Amino acid sequence: MSEHDGGIGSMIEKLKKEPRKIVYTEGTDPRILEASSRLLAGYFLHPILVGKPEEVQKAAEEHSFNIRGAEIIDPENFDRMDEMVEQFCELRKSKGVTPDQAREVLKGANYFGTMLVKMGIGDALLGGATYSTADTVRPALQLIKTKPGNKIVSSCFILVRPSATGERDVLAMGDCAINLHPTPEELVEIAAETAECAKHFGIDPKIAFLSYSTKGSGSGEDVDKMRTAVELAKKEHPELNIMDAESQFDAAVSPRVAKTKFPGSEIAGYCNTFIFPDINAGNIGYKIAQRLGNFEAFGPILLGLNAPINDLSRGCNGQEVYTMSIITAALA
Numbered sequence: 071m072s073e074h075d076g077g078i079g080s081m082i083e084k085l086k087k088e089p090r091k092i093v094y095t096e097g098t099d100p101r102i103l104e105a106s107s108r109l110l111a112g113y114f115l116h117p118i119l120v121g122k123p124e125e126v127q128k129a130a131e132e133h134s135f136n137i138r139g140a141e142i143i144d145p146e147n148f149d150r151m152d153e154m155v156e157q158f159c160e161l162r163k164s165k166g167v168t169p170d171q172a173r174e175v176l177k178g179a180n181y182f183g184t185m186l187v188k189m190g191i192g193d194a195l196l197g198g199a200t201y202s203t204a205d206t207v208r209p210a211l212q213l214i215k216t217k218p219g220n221k222i223v224s225s226c227f228i229l230v231r232p233s234a235t236g237e238r239d240v241l242a243m244g245d246c247a248i249n250l251h252p253t254p255e256e257l258v259e260i261a262a263e264t265a266e267c268a269k270h271f272g273i274d275p276k277i278a279f280l281s282y283s284t285k286g287s288g289s290g291e292d293v294d295k296m297r298t299a300v301e302l303a304k305k306e307h308p309e310l311n312i313m314d315a316e317s318q319f320d321a322a323v324s325p326r327v328a329k330t331k332f333p334g335s336e337i338a339g340y341c342n343t344f345i346f347p348d349i350n351a352g353n354i355g356y357k358i359a360q361r362l363g364n365f366e367a368f369g370p371i372l373l374g375l376n377a378p379i380n381d382l383s384r385g386c387n388g389q390e391v392y393t394m395s396i397i398t399a400a401l402a
Contacts, residue, residue, distance in 0.1 A: 077230070077240065077271035078393065081400035085114040090399040093192035095183040096199045097121030097142060098129040104388030105395055107135040115399050118143060118192050120179045143191075145182040154185050161188070161213050184209040187377050193402045196395055198381040203247060206381040207372065220374040222256055224248050226264040227356045227369035228271050228397075241359070242268035242275065242343040246352035247370035247381075257299035261345045262307055263373035268343050270400065277312045278322035278341040279303070280351070284331045285315040292347050299345070313338055319355075368397060378402050 092109075094102045097119030106117040107130075116139075119126050123142045130137045148154065151173070158172040158181075167175075176182050180201065186192045198206045211223060226244035233239045244264035245252065252260060257279065265275035279300045283293040296316035303312055313322065313335060321331040321338055328339030346352035360367040368390075372380055378401040380394055 077228075078396055080272070081270070081396050082112075082114055084400055085396065089114050089116060090193040090402050091116045091118055091141075091191070092395055092399050093118045093120065093183045093186050093195040095120050095179040095195065095197035097126045097179075099199050100129065100133045100135075101199055101386060101388045101391045103130050103133060103135040103137060105391035106137050106140050108388075108392050109395060110137060110139050115395060116141070118186065120145065120183050120186075122146070143186065145177055145179065148182075150189070150191075151176070154182075154189065157189065158185060158213070180205050181209045181213070184213050184379065187379065188213050194378040194380075194398045196380050196382060196391070196398050198384070199386060199391070200384060203370070203381045206379065207248065210372070210375055210379045214376050214379060216374050217376050220259060220263075222249060222252075222259055223372055223374045224252075224256075224260040224263055225370035225372050226260075226267050227367050228268070228371065229356065229359050229363075229365035229367050230271075231363070231365045239365075240271055240273050240342065241365070242271070242273055243352060243356045243359070244343075244345055244373070245349065246346065246356045247349065248372070250349050252348065254295055254299040254302055257296070257345055257347075258303045258306055259374065261299075261303050261312070261343075262310065264345065265310055265343055267371055267373060267401070270397075273342055275311060275343040276337040276341045277303075277310060277343045277345060278317045278319075279313065279345045279347075280319055280322065280355075281316035281347060282318060283316055284318045284321045287318075287331070296347055311337055313341065317341075319344075368393060371397060371401075 098121050109115045118141045122144050126142050155169050155172045187195050224245040225247040226242050229241045231239050242264050245260045268275045279296045281296040282288050320327040322341040325339035332338035359365045378398045380398040
């Protein structure tokens with residue numbers, strides 16, 4: 071997705087009007103430094119790099135990246151550490167965390183960076199270039215916590231490719247990375263959050279709850295789960311455009327198939343926002359679209375948190391870090 075793309079382009083315009091600060095927990099990583107250098111040249115998103123200043127500067131020089139103007143914060147020499155420790159202990163008081171324990175935990179860049187967002191020093195956070203999704207999500211759950219009314223953190227992927235008309239095909243898929251076996255109630259939350267995220271990319275969400283059954287053509291616990299999720303979602307979110315029952319993928323995207331399998335529906339055959347029954351299906355589904363359908367995949371975009379925090383793939387490159395930085399900050 072290029073800067074001139076409707077979704078990213080509009081996000082950059084938004085950030086130009088209201089510049090944000092984004093925390094990077096891996097300040098010496100060359101991919102992070104490449105993205106930071108590009109962002110500093112654009113003046114719409116300000117990087118905060120976690121690490122020792124001399125190590126960050128050395129890494130930038132070794133890879134010829136100009137990061138002049140970036141803020142570099144060293145957890146070991148942070149002038150507001152006492153305040154951070156106090157806030158951390160308050161947030162974790164149910165676990166009986168002591169100040170000494172808090173200081174030890176905050177030596178970790180993932181926890182330290184998350185607290186920078188919690189304290190308002192940064193507006194958003196991007197991590198995970200060298201560590202697991204769990205190491206990004208865990209501090210976010212413990213310290214940033216979920217938005218009012220939300221019970222879970224979920225995720226979606228945005229998939230983009232050029233279309234035959236010269237425009238773009240843009241799809242949203244959730245949850246492909248976080249929740250292993252979501253309940254019907256959790257699927258409703260995932261659908262609402264995925265639809266909201268989709269709008270940031272110019273998608274008018276038309277939602278399908280995917281299954282191996284269409285409108286009761288199959289049976290089983292998984293079918294019952296998706297059927298119940300549809301019923302709950304339509305009741306709780308009448309504003310959302312949702313297919314009236316669980317659906318197989320072909321009925322959701324092919325108008326010809328939809329005429330047979332889902333007659334009378336205005337959106338069957340035209341869906342662009344897909345809710346998977348579990349992480350197995352979701353992860354396989356988005357990767358098939360990415361690798362065989364030639365879609366570019368952006369995500370996982372974490373949903374449901376009080377502040378925008380996102381996870382990078384460990385196989386990411388500098389361009390992906392740059393794009394995910396814009397996406398993350400624009401959701402602030």
